[in-house]
Every structure is written in structure tokens, then in C-alpha cells.
Amino acid sequence: MTELDHIRNFSIVAHIDHGKSTLADRLIQMTGTVADREMKEQLLDSMDIERERGITIKANTVRIEYPAKDGETYVLNLIDTPGHVDFGYEVSRSMQAVEGSLLVVDATQGVEAQTLANVYQAIEADHEIVPVLNKIDLPAADMERVAEQIEDVIGIDATDAIQISAKTGVGIPDVLEAIVTRLPAPGGDRDAPLKVMLVDSYYDAYLGVVVLIRVVDGVIKKGDRIKMLKTGGTYSIDRLGVFRPEMTDIAELGPGEIGFFTASIKQVRDTRVGDTITHEKKGTTEALPGFKPSQPVVFCGLFPVDNAEFEDLRDAIEKLALNDASFSYEMETSAALGFGFRCGFLGLLHLEVIRDRIEREYNIELITTAPSVIYHVYMRDGTMIELHNPADMPDPSLIDHIEEPRIKATILVPDEYLGDVLKLCQDRRGIQEDLTYAGSRAMVVYDLPLNEVVFDFYDRLKSVTKGYASFDYQLTGYREDNLVKMQILVNDEPVDALSMMVHRDRAEARGRAMCEKLKDLIPRHMFKIPIQAAIGGRIIARETLAALRKDVTAKCYGGDATRKRKLLDKQKAGKKKMRQFGKVDIPQEAFISALKMDG
């Protein structure tokens, strides 16, 4: 156990690609925590998807021992937090577990939206914040401008910002020294009843669930009987340790310390981020503040392209759910798509990560239906229904009103694209809340309906700003609006998987766009096919897909019989990737592409 005044706990706040992982790697390397020959890029990101996308999904910790200039050796605990808005709650818990943050800003790029969101979390957690300007070795680095921007936009003093290059190692000793001298030591009472924060957890095939913890008060030891206050679960500590970054066993962890334990816990679901852990006997009854059960905010249906793979999909989803408590699922049946699952996610990135993992790790091709948010449907009888699947929309005559979730979106964008960004936000029913300038960049804050963002807002934003905008958001609450369920009918049959909730004023435009898109996506058939958008029984948009006029092989002689046969078999196989609605075959990609709007 380490004395409190020899401990420093910190996190690193940075935008994607601003060098968070590289800096973490460098700190680990320079303190000799990992031998040079074992060094690999981005030590802390363990999943392939994390490494590929350069994002962090799970919190990671590492314990570094640093002999400071004052001659004392300090224990530095770094918590690498998930950087993405989808994991905002997880970020806030990680922030609560440490006392300070390094704010890393790319000196060639400046402050980005994600930096802002995370730095606000750090400020909210009362962190001491040390600004760090990275990539000073690049010719485009402009330290003065970026320091100014940090002061203007974030409002923290950047006079003593540390200038570094995580890539070359310049300035890293200054960072280590600043952690010791500028960040506060943790508090805590060794003799008080045990109070431990559950920071995060993950599933390990050999160890079961590994729980990341921060000790607030008391001492936790191997063999202790513990209890989780929220879930009520009780366990015996099998293994207690710290990450260096490999797992290293330790006899006990005292106040201010960060580490892990295993306790024969089978499912990640049994460990709730933010829960308070104490001793089963003589423990505290006082929970740490701020616990929130994790709530999915975006829902969509996942269906196997090949219906025969439903059981494989179930297996994949169950396995993934073991390691991800924030992801919910239940079986869903669609007339169009057969059997599948309605899944809830923390956000769109979370959705994409899970979908990618199913497709990649389990080799199942998926149809993803339109993402939906949770609507609050207030009925005339005074009850409220949480609607997260348009298919479950009650009879409109029984509905009093509908509320939808809103977000506060922060967008940072170079001047020249500002007009396009404002137009995009207005088109998505946004209400401007703030517009400020920091140098040649504008910071726009919008109040937006979440359902306008879940479709393809981020893609559109990237495309209208050529990738120069950064975007972040937080949920702000629910507000009533004129929302209706729009159905798509193909050849007079409703296609449930394409139903969506839309704002009444936007329904015609959306409906028309959908019908036009589907007209291009559905192949011609031997008869003409009406494609319609409808609200209730009223048609609001209509396109007609003309009948197939020509499908004939010009030349077919003796050598072609075999070839034609093969072609026929190939077409039959291709038809498996189509879904049949009445007499119409709709290709799988139509479901995905139809939902991407161009405006």
C-alpha cells in the first residue's frame, strides 16, 4: 500500500488522433514500466476495433512508478477513459475516480468538440487540469494560437501549458514532473469502512469478469467478502492487483489506489459502472454519488441476411452482451425480415461497434433497420409508453401527444464551412443556442432532436465540411413535438422494417426522398410497382417503378447452355440476399441505403 501523498491519479483528455494513446505509451515507456522490446503501439487499447478505429471503448488503467526530482518515488495511476460521446456516463465515472487530467491538444489542429465535452466532464469532477500541447515537432504547430484558444474556448489558464511531442519523446519528463507537482494527491481514510468505486469491468475468457476499481476509503484485501451496494451481489476476492500494464497481483489496495479484482463473477452485467463496493460485514451503507444505470438511447433491429443464421446471431449477441452491460436486446419478428433482435445502444458508434463485431467476429451478415430513439408517447388515458420501435406505435386516435429526446450539440468548424453546418442543423430541426468564434474557427451550439442525428447527421456533417468539423453532444431531455409514424408501402404492402417516426412537417420530404431512393434500389420486376409513403391511411408520396422491359441474352448457342445454367444458379443465390414482400424482391442493401438521406 502506498501513502496517499505519494499517489497521483489522472486521466488524459484529448480528441481522436490528438495523441492520447501515444502519450500514454510514452509515459509507460519512459518510466520503464514496460521494457522497450515489449512496447507496441497503443498498449492500452486491447480490442482490434479499438486499435483500428483509434477509439477507446473500455476504460483501462495503468500504474506507473516514477522517481521524481524531489527524490521520492510516486505511484501514478492513469485511467484511459473512453473518449466518445456514446460512453459519456462511463467517462464521467472514470473522471470521478481520479483527481486530475492532462488536457492534450494537437498544436497543429487546436481544440475540437470532443475535447470540449470531455474537458467539461473533468471540470465537473473538480479536476486540476494540466494543458499539454502535442505534436510540436510538426511544422504546422502553432503553440501560441492553440494556447490562446484553450483559454478562450475552455476558459482555463494555458500559460504553463507543457509543450511536447509524444512521437519523439520531447517534453515527456516535464509531463511526469507536472503530474507530481501540479496534480493533487487523493484523499481518503484508511480506517473508515471500505468504500470502493466500480470504474469499469470487462470479460476475460480465463479470469471471468475483471473489475476496475478505485478505493475511496478503507482497505481491500485478497480473500475479502465484498458486497455491491446497487446490485446486492456478494463475492469473495479471488485476485487483487494492479496493471503495469500487465496484471500484477498485490496483497491489498488502500485509499486513493486504483487496481482490479476478480471474484468469480460470471457476467459483466452483474457489475454496474459507478456502483459502490464495500465489505459484506461492517461495510458502509452510504453509496458514492452519481450512480446511473446505463440506458440505451438508440435502438435498431438486427436481422441475419440469411434466416438460417438466426441461432448464430442469438449466440453472438448473447456472447457480446456478457461483456457489455450497456447493450440491450430482445427478440423481434418482422414480417419483412423474419426473426432478429431489437437492440439498444448507448449511441451510434456503440451500435456500429457491436454490428461490426457481429459481422466480423461471428461472420454473420446483417440487415440493420432504421435506428430509432425512445419516444415518450402520452396516451389519452394518462399513461405513458416508451416507444423504441415504430412498429409498436399505438393507434394514433388514442394518443394525446408524443415527446422526443433532444440533445445539445456542440460543433467546431472552420469559418468557411459554417454556412453549410448552420443549414444542416436548421434542416434537422435544430434551434441555435450559441455561436462564438475562436480564431478562424466557429463554435456552434444547437438544440437538436436526437432522431434527426441518429440517421446520418455525422456523415453529412463530415461531408459538408470535408471532414474538418468536430461534433459532440449530450442528451438534454424530452420535448413535445408533432411526430408521426411514416410507413413505406411497396406494391401496396407495408414494409415494417422501413417504418419510421418523423416530424409531421418533414414527412413529405422524407417520404419523397425514401420513395425515390427505393425506386433506384429495387430492381425492376415484370410488373410496375408503386412505392408509397403513408401516414396512417394517407399517401403522402408516391413513385412508380416501371416494369422490366428487357431481360434477354442476345447470344445463346451450344457453348452457352452451361454458362446460362451457371448464371441462373448465381441469380438464385443472389435472390437469397433479397427479401420478398408479396411479389416484390427487395435487396438487402436497400434497407440500409434507403435510410441515408442526402439533405
Place this chain on the structure above:
Amino acid sequence: MATETPAFGLYVHWPFCAAKCPYCDFNSHVWAKVDQDQWLPLYLTEIKRESERTPDHVLKTIFFGGGTPSLMQPDVVQKIIEAARGAWRTSNDLEITLEANPTSVEAAKFRSLKDAGVNRVSIGVQATNNEALKLLGRLHTIEEAWAAVDAAQLVFDRSSFDLIYARQYQTLTDWREELSLALSRAAGHLSLYQLTIEDGTAFGDRYRRGRLPGLPDEDTSADMFLLTQELCDAAGLPAYEVSNHATPGNEARHNLIYWQGGDYAGIGPGAHGRLTINGKRIATEAYLDPAGWRNAVLTHGNGESASRTLSSEDVGVEALLMGLRVRDGLPDRRVPWDQINENEHNDLILNGFLERDATGLRLSDQGRPVVNAVINRLLS
């Protein structure tokens, strides 16, 4: 045993061309030099081998296809014909067709090809103006082509020529003029093919890279197809198959063997065959690469790369794939009823794509332009 002897033809594939056409996906090769006297014995070996397993077949047709068989020396053609006549019993009206390119050199050979035994030529005119011929990568001019057509009609009792339509930049009006001109020059038979962009051809590559502009859209090419039927009907050369038009009695009997499920022996690189032996239908394929084929024939006396017995399902599907292309359709006994989706069949008849009566199953005028879709539905 009174098994029905199917109509039987011999297909001879000559794989060599002077130049490859950018749209062509046939098995054709450009070789600097081909010593035809060395190739002749290979064909003779193959004829002998094929005839030995089909002793009861009566040869009705021979077809020299390619490649460019009009590049063959007439004496080589003659020896192949003689060998075939010696190997099988032949019908009295043996049809012997040879595909020809319309250059002046080849037209000059027509008389000696007739002396060699050829009695029908099919000429690849392809387009009726020089710009279009250039776009198609053809080596001849339209003046040469018409001279060749004239020469052929003078020499042979039966001849045909081909055109390709739905080409780059071609309008419906262009095609009307072109086809009218062609009909005024036709001697009883025309093959009219819509340009098909095939993978693995120069056009296919260009198309994928978006470098093949001006192709007509589906509606225009459908209009062109309909116009073709209209003009040919009016001129007395109705379609007897999707792309083939003839005055009654002038149909290509060899090609009808393919479409009507007859037997054919295929010899030469990449040639396919269908043979009924002991009541079983066998599909054969020869080595595609000319050098490989030559090697196989020289060392093993057999150019075949694959041969398999078709299941009754295969036979049924092929019967439908090939048979529905013909105006008269399939006789009832050849329709693979057990594989046909009855609902689709009824629906197709109800909607006027398909006609059925006591004699068999055939496409209507409405069904012909979408024959592939009809077959897909029937077999779904």
C-alpha cells in the same frame, strides 16, 4: 431398342482471329502464325473419337465457328468435311455453315470454300457505317462488308449476316435506318444481336471504369428490340429465335439443334458438346487454351477437359433455358413440369408473358424481351 435418335450436328471451333474485337467474349486468340497443316490432324483425331461413341447418330449439320473460321485454308475445311462425312452417316441435305469476316481477302475465298463443301455462310457485318465499325474495333469497312455480302449471295444458295445494335451513341432512328438497309440486302436470314457488355472483354473493363459512354438505357434498348421485331415481321423475316430472323425455311438448322435440345459434338479449343449415349445425356467441354488443347489431342488423342452426365434436372433446366428462346417454344413432352413453379407459370400465362396449348409452352410477344426473367420465375 426404339430410342428416338436426336437431331445431330458437328460444331468445329477455329479459335484464331486476326485481331480481337473489344466486345467479344468467345474463345478467340491472336497468334502470329498458325501452321494449319499441323492443326488439321488434330481436328481429324477428334472427329474420329467423337464418331466412335456415336455410331448411330445421323449427321445433319456442320458449323465452323470461331474465332474466325474464314481464315482457314479451304483445303483444311474440305478435309474436315470429308472426314465428318466419312465418320457418320449423313442426311441428304447436310447443312454446312461457316462464319466469315467480311474482308476482301476472305470474300475472295468464298468460291473455293463452296468447292470444299460449305453451303451456307454467316457474315459478321456488325454495323452499317464506318464510324460504328471503328467503335466496335472491326478491321473492315462497310464497303468491303457489302461487297462480301454480295459475293456470298452470288456464290451460296443460303447466307446470312449479323448486325450488332444498341451500340454506343446509336439512337432508335439510327437503328431503324440501319435495319431497313440490312433488310433490303438480306437473303432470307439475319442475326440481330443487342450489344452485350461481357466481363473479361475490353468493353467490360471500360464499362466498369465508366469509360463506355453513350450506351442506350433499358427503355431505349427495349424499344430497339421491339422495332426490330416490327421491321423484320414486315419484311417477311420474323424472329424464329430471340436474335435470329429468317424467311420460312431459311432458319439455321444447326443452331436449331442447340435450341431444340438436339445432340452436337463440339471439337476444337473450348468447344462444348451434348451427346445422348445409351439414353444418357452427356455434356462435354474441350480445353479452352489452343496450345493446351493441341497438347491434349497430341498426347492423349482426346481434347476433352471435362465430361459429365447431366441429371434429369439439368436436362430439364437446359431444355427450358434454350427452348423458350425459339418462337415455337418447347413441345409439351420436353417441358420439365416437375421443376416448374406452378403459381408462377399460371401467373405468367395470366399476365400474358407465356402461352400454353396442347402442342407446348412458348413465350408471347410480350414475354420474349424478358425471357430471362420469365425463366427465373418459372424455375423459382
